[in-house]
Amino acid sequence: MASIEIEHFCQLFPLFAAASQEVLSSTLAVAWHNTYPAGRAILIEDAWGNAVYFILSGWVKVRRLRANGEFVTLAILGPGDFFGEMAILDQSPRSTDVVALCPAEVLSVPAQKFVHVLRQEPEVHYRMLQVMAQRLRLTNSRIELWHQPPAVKLAHVLVNLARRYGQPLGGNANTAAIFNVPVKDLADLAGIGAEEAHQLLDKLGAKNWIKIDAAKQQLQILNLPQLEQLAQQAVS
Incomplete structure (x- = not known):
């Protein structure tokens, strides 16, 4: 019990x-x-x-x-x-x-x-x-995001996970650490291909917006405001 x-x-x-x-x-x-x-x-x-x-x-x-x-x-x-x-x-x-x-x-x-x-x-x-x-x-x-660009859809998924479960890094409210969710699962949530999701994560990493800490099993969002801005860039 x-x-x-x-x-x-x-x-x-x-x-x-x-x-x-x-x-x-x-x-x-x-x-x-x-x-x-x-x-x-x-x-x-x-x-x-x-x-x-x-x-x-x-x-x-x-x-x-x-x-x-x-x-x-x-x-x-x-x-x-x-x-x-x-x-x-x-x-x-x-x-x-x-x-x-x-x-x-x-x-x-x-x-x-x-x-x-x-x-x-x-x-x-x-x-x-x-x-x-x-x-x-x-x-x-x-x-509603189904016909939006893949980057917008993936950013939306990451932002929602950060808002619901993320823990600030070093007390910085503009950052969030979540579990390092497998790329295939993130791709499914975003409605995009796994390879496309992998490439987008690499680009976000190159911008220093996210970082994967394999030792801690964390996906660290280093620039939450920028990611939120990307998630809101819906195309009509």
Whole structure:
């Protein structure tokens, strides 16, 4: 079972910050704490939802199997995010896989308990709706960028990852360190080819806007304002 303090859990997941101490204690009491190695599938497509998964540390990718037998990455999630709620809320089989990109610590809350919390805590329910609306807005923005130049689309992906999960380098708010997401996954998110994404990352590195630190498994964004400006250069 979980061995995480309530205060730390609420810091990681503001979704639960408004819940009562009693609800939080009972939720954590029935939650399970698991660690997954890189490459391990946490959830498998077509499996029925039996839990919601909260990422304590590490990064995961959400992917779907195409008709041609290849996987396409739909989302990258980092610490403080969660997944698996859709299969519980609409009571249907999962439509995607979730795979650990690096060693990941995940807290799983049983489906019945999670639904009970949403029913008993209106503020948690409301915040869940906010998160789902934000995810829908992000999906819509990616669709709107579909016909934009590849550099704009890739910059948009990097900026969104930096905004959601990035940690400033040396306290500099104009920088952000994120996990060194594989190029193929970044390409899928941007809707461009892997080779094209690799070339664009090389160009961003040459401009000193980003840097790959392989030892730390980090993609370091060294000039976030410039990258944000590039992401906003949509062509009508």
